[in-house]
Amino acid sequence: MPLAHAARKNFQGLTMTHLHKTIFAAVAILFCVTVHAQSPDATKDAVKFEQVVPPDAWLVMGMDNVSATRERWSATPVGKWFQSDAVQALLKEQLEAQAKKTKARMQELGVEEDSWSWPESIGAGLYLAHDDTLDADLPHVLVSAVWGAGADKVNTLFEAVLTEMQKKDPGAVSTIEIHGKPAKAIRVLDKDAQPKKKNRRASNSFVPDGSLDHIETLYFVRDGNRFLFGSVKQDLDEALGVYEGGGKEIRGRLRGF
Numbered sequence: 001m002p003l004a005h006a007a008r009k010n011f012q013g014l015t016m017t018h019l020h021k022t023i024f025a026a027v028a029i030l031f032c033v034t035v036h037a038q039s040p041d042a043t044k045d046a047v048k049f050e051q052v053v054p055p056d057a058w059l060v061m062g063m064d065n066v067s068a069t070r071e072r073w074s075a076t077p078v079g080k081w082f083q084s085d086a087v088q089a090l091l092k093e094q095l096e097a098q099a100k101k102t103k104a105r106m107q108e109l110g111v112e113e114d115s116w117s118w119p120e121s122i123g124a125g126l127y128l129a130h131d132d133t134l135d136a137d138l139p140h141v142l143v144s145a146v147w148g149a150g151a152d153k154v155n156t157l158f159e160a161v162l163t164e165m166q167k168k169d170p171g172a173v174s175t176i177e178i179h180g181k182p183a184k185a186i187r188v189l190d191k192d193a194q195p196k197k198k199n200r201r202a203s204n205s206f207v208p209d210g211s212l213d214h215i216e217t218l219y220f221v222r223d224g225n226r227f228l229f230g231s232v233k234q235d236l237d238e239a240l241g242v243y244e245g246g247g248k249e250i251r252g253r254l255r256g257f
Helices: 002-012 019-036 066-074 077-083 085-109 151-168 233-244
Strands: 059-063 121-131 136-146 173-178 181-187 217-223 226-230
Touching: 066 077, 077 085, 085 151, 136 233, 151 173, 151 181, 151 217, 151 226, 173 217, 173 233, 181 233, 217 233, 226 233
Parallel strands: none
Antiparallel strands: 059 121, 121 136, 136 226, 173 181, 181 217, 217 226
């Protein structure tokens, strides 16, 4: 469907040049999967995503079971309209062209054509945390997704993209450790090297324009079938602790609230 394939197109063209923009792509997936997800029923997660982010987060979105959400969407009037023969016929050429681009991109990365699949569950959050060095409240981003049988293939795809980025910009990706697990620190290019953005009104986005410009590094870590992506290393470390504790642990950043 249009929205889902738009998100897929963003992923295919990913070069990591503007990595912070992928944060919004991750959030967009929460909407897109309801239209085009083809994942099996997810195993119920013992920890809800909202337990991982601060209680005053200004945006928390999540799907505990993407497959069930897709089924509910399909049963709505809008979902049925998208699946109608008339709409499918209208989109046929576009979908076929997109399938060719997907195949070409996977070949370019050197991975199998079916490496990408939608997660079984996903959550994304935006919230403020105080930075003692700058003495200011800065926006943080955290995304958590769980894959089932396709976890290894998806990980291979992620690794291929990061390898591509490292080749194009040596030193952009480094291996670190988060909560005792191997992880990646992904350097965001200096904003002066990025093309100028078109001016837009802040009301057009749930995130004010320029509010994430302070992010210099993004972090990625895999824990079994769970993948976490965020703007602050400590956030990922504490989130993994919450997941390991079955939700009983309290994030250190929350204790002062």
